[in-house]
Amino acid sequence: MTGLGKSLRWPVLILAIIALAVLPTSLKSYGVYILTLWAVYVIAGMGLNLTVGYAGQISLGQAAFLGIGAYTAGLMAKLGFSYLLIVPASASICFLVGLGLGFPALRVQHHYLAFATLGFNMLCFLVFRNEEWLTGGTFGMNDIARPVLFGWHFSRAADFYQLTFGITVVLAVLMALLLRSPWGRAFAALRDNPIRAESVGISTTFYTLMAFAIGAAYAGVAGALFAPLVGFIEPASFTVTNSLAMLLMVIVGGQGRFFGPALGAVIVVLLPEWLRFAADWYLAVFGFMIVVMMVWMPGGLLSLADRWKRP
Amino acid sequence: MTGLLDVTDIHKSYGAIRAVDGVSFNVAAGEILGVIGPNGSGKTTLFNTILGQVAPSSGKVLFEGEDITGLPPLRLARRGIGRTFQSLQVFGKLSVRDNLIAAGQEFLDTPARRLFSKPDAGLGQRADEMIALFKLGHVAKLAAGSLSYGQQKLVDIAMAFIPAPRLVLLDEPCAGVNPALIEDLLALLLQLNSQQGGSFIVIEHNMDFIMRLCGRVMCMAQGAILAIGPGEAIRANPAVLEAYLGD
Amino acid sequence: MTDLLQLLLSGVSTGACYALAALGFTLLWQASGTINFALGEMVMLPAFMMLFFLNVASLPLAVAFLLTLVASLLVLGGMFKLLVVDPLIRHGVIPLVIATLGLSIGFKNLTRVAYSAQVFTFPSIFPDRLIDIFGLRVTVAEIGTAVLACGVALGVQFFLNRTLTGRAMQAVAQNRDAARVLGINANRMVMYAFLVNAALAALTALLVTPVYLAKFDMGDTLGTKAFYAAIIGGFNNSRGALLGGVLVGVLENLVGAYISPSYKEGVALLLFLLVIVFMPQGLLGKPEERRV
Known part of the structure; x- marks a missing residue:
């Protein structure tokens, strides 16, 4: 980036955040819903970007964590817990399950890891679908209420969006701090060269587990927002296809780039909406567009900036 | 005979092939030991058994009097044994400065406090001092993977020295490096040895480099030690000459 | 007892079909490192091509199959390799995973809107007759499918191990550089693998569609099962695909009948997870060497 670009970075970022925070006042409720969904996916995508983009692991199971977070939130809301407890609980449970999923990652690498995480996602789907006493089975869980915090009701679409967006910004700041800390450097070392990392005292075991667990915890928070957003959760929202969609978000945006998931989520959440002019054809167009986009820029949208920099 | 490192009767065989066949030696604190020998004489396998990349079939490795035989690389690093690699091994997407910090940060504090x-x-x-010492100032902010071969080699070596290890194993530091840089490297290693005081073991084919750097030289052939002693004596040893000429 | 035998036989019959699709998957993996998530759609597409030739162009099944075979070789073999895999392969596993996922969405929805979202019956190549073997009543289709699918899988195995081209393909899969030194045209061998995969897809479509019926999303289940089969058997080994396929087919039938239909998929999945974690090379595969 040029000097001018660099000095403009902060003002542009702050303006973008303000604009996104007040945007819903000019949108209809469906627009606000889509925008909130975008923010939820950005959170889950940031987590996956840590696992995949920064720590160099492969995960095809992020939707399972979104599901675990959502079901945890749904169940706790039914039991009357405060939302102040629900969000940390969803995050912690996903953190622990993520640790568990990290263990196969220590044994298997690359494509095997892709399969292991994919199998994990399918297993979670089966549990969501079959354990009716807990999850409501295929019928799912209905009427999950919007949260109440300190006596403030977030039931209006715009209010709930602002809550979600606020949490997204806080989590983004935390992620940025994590990536700037020595941990961020250790994740990159793990991704770039695990053998060298071990030889300079960086425990690949510890950081692999952490990359999975923190990535999962982000999806857990996303799930805890997803449940009250849609008000109704069912197993079909947490399939492998959704995990692939989240991976798509990270890759299309640009893996290992901070704003990759935010941009990628625009493509995954909004592009299908914009393509509605194509009526029935839109999913077909969407699918082939992904192929073309990958072939044209395998490094993601944000890699285009690099291409212009160094022609 | 308790030196910094005591290696006793190491064997490593792959099936019928005895890659290392009964090697014993020790390294004193502050010493620079050179290891030479024709290709396939077992130098790198010996390194790998000491460094925990492969477990020896039998034998014992003591570091500062403690048994470290077969410990994994991570544990050895934490005990103060550093290494460089024959092939390039840097963190390609991190900047040179970040490579150096990454090589030292895990030796400080607990993971929670590091967060x-x-x-x-x-x-x-510390990283900036090393960058100055290795004359990498002009590339310090670039991604390590984008540097020239020789520069990456320097980064690799500098990384090993960041935590001030008590023992460093260098695997062919001169391989693929241009002659001018080799002179610099020699001066650097001598300076690091006198300033930081660690011991080095250096595998190298460049005889001149070895002779000027190392107090003692060990020559290996067919998995065993052919001769060990002061550089001049090894250079004049007829068995060593034959091992090289007969190769 | 006859129940059990009947379940086993129909399990082998469906399993053999999974195996055919799985075989294509392992071939692509070995030859080029491609993880093909559009596996199921690559069976669905030929099924609909055949339907088109049968119903719209009113051609006999044999002609429809041959035309479909040619189209598959061109599109799912050649074009897939040249337009999608070749540009992406050097960027690692993930971009290709995403691209094949895109293909899967694209193919599925293209079929849905351009042809139809309905379910179609499909003629079987076997006569619709029950035969009686020692009190066991089985359909000719079941036996025929099992025999044909196993035969083709073994045929591919024979081709890979016993013919010069097949061995050259394996050499490329194991060590591309070494194969080049031996004067093998690596790129051509990889192309052969894609062509064989496309032919297997067309054949699988011919065998499974009469049972599964043709629908735009028929590839979902089939792809998942074939995927399990490939990994359980060992996806760097083409014999493993056959074992894995039959194992998945039989297990599904047994669990569905004797334990619980809702965890029917669960057992194959559990086996799949155990294999991944404890013997990632699969039941018949060789462990891949770790590079240092």
Whole structure:
């Protein structure tokens, strides 16, 4: 980036955040819903970007964590817990399950890891679908209420969006701090060269587990927002296809780039909406567009900036 | 005979092939030991058994009097044994400065405290000193993977020295490096040895480099030690000459 | 007892079909490192091509199959390799995973809107007759499918191990550089693998569609099962695909009948997870060497 670009970075970022925070006042409720969904996916995508983009692991199971977070939130809301407890609980449970999923990652690498995480996602789907006493089975869980915090009701679409967006910004700041800390450097070392990392005292075991667990915890928070957003959760929202969609978000945006998931989520959440002019054809167009986009820029949208920099 | 490193009767065989066949030697504190020998004489396998990349079939390795035989590389690093690699091994997408900090940060504090420490983990100054010493100032902010072969080699070596290890194993530091840089490297290693005081073991084919760097030289052939002693004596040893000429 | 035998036989019959699709998957993996998530759609597409030739162009099944075979070789073999895999392969596993996922969405929805979202019956190549073997009543289709699918899988195995081209393909899969030194045209061998995969897909479509019926999303289940089969058997080994396929087919039938239909998929999945974690090379595969 040029000097001018660099000095403009902060003002542009702050303006973008303000604009996104007040945007819903000019949108209809469906627009606000889509925008909130975008923010939820950005959170889950940031987590996956840590696992995949920064720590160099492969995960095809992020939707399972979104599901675990959502079901945890749904169940706790039914039991009357405060939302102040629900969000940390969803995050912690996903953190622990993520640790568990990290263990196969220590044994298997690359494509095997892709399969292991994919199998994990399918297993979670089966549990969501079959354990009716807990999850409501295929019928799912209905009427999950919007949260109440300190006596403030977030039931209006715009209010709930602002809550979600606020949490997204806080989590983004935390992620940025994590990536700037020595941990961020250790994740990159793990991704770039695990053998060298071990030889300079960086425990690949510890950081692999952490990359999975923190990535999962982000999806857990996303799930805890997803449940009250849609008000109704069912197993079909947490399939492998959704995990692939989240991976798509990270890759299309640009893996290992901070704003990759935010941009990628625009493509995954909004592009299908914009393509509605194509009526029935839109999913077909969407699918082939992904192929073309990958072939044209395998490094993601944000890699285009690099291409212009160094022609 | 308790030196810094005591290697006793190491064997490593792959099926019927005895790659290392009964090697014993020791390294004193502050010493630079050279290891030479024709290709396939077992030098790298010996390194790998000491460094925990492969477990020896039998034998014992003591470091500062403690048994470290077969410990994994991570544990050895934490005990103060550093290494460089024959092939390039840097963190390609991190900057040179970040490579150096990454090579030292895990030796400070606990993981939890590192999470909240300054981004440079308090190692910024140390990294900048190393960058100055290795004359890498003009590339310090570039991604290590984008540098020339020789520069990456320097980064690799500098990384090993960041935590001031008590023993460093260097695997062919001169391989693929241009002659001018080799002179610099020689001076650097001698300076690091006198300043930081660690011991080095150096595998190298460049005889001149070995002779000027190392107090003692060990020559290996067919998995065993052919001769060990002061450089001049090894150079004049007829068995060593034959091992090289007969190769 | 006859129940059990009947379940086993129909399990082998469906399993053999999974195996055919799985075989294509392992071939692509070995030859080029491609993880093909559009596996199921690559069976669905030929099924609909055949339907088109049968119903719209009113051609006999044999002609429809041959035309479909040619189209598959061109599109799912050649074009897939040249337009999608070749540009992406050097960027690692993930971009290709995403691209094949895109293909899967694209193919599925293209079929849905351009042809139809309905379910179609499909003629079987076997006569619709029950035969009686020692009190066991089985359909000719079941036996025929099992025999044909196993035969083709073994045929591919024979081709890979016993013919010069097949061995050259394996050499490329194991060590591309070494194969080049031996004067093998690596790129051509990889192309052969894609062509064989496309032919297997067309054949699988011919065998499974009469049972599964043709629908735009028929590839979902089939792809998942074939995927399990490939990994359980060992996806760097083409014999493993056959074992894995039959194992998945039989297990599904047994669990569905004797334990619980809702965890029917669960057992194959559990086996799949155990294999991944404890013997990632699969039941018949060789462990891949770790590079240092």
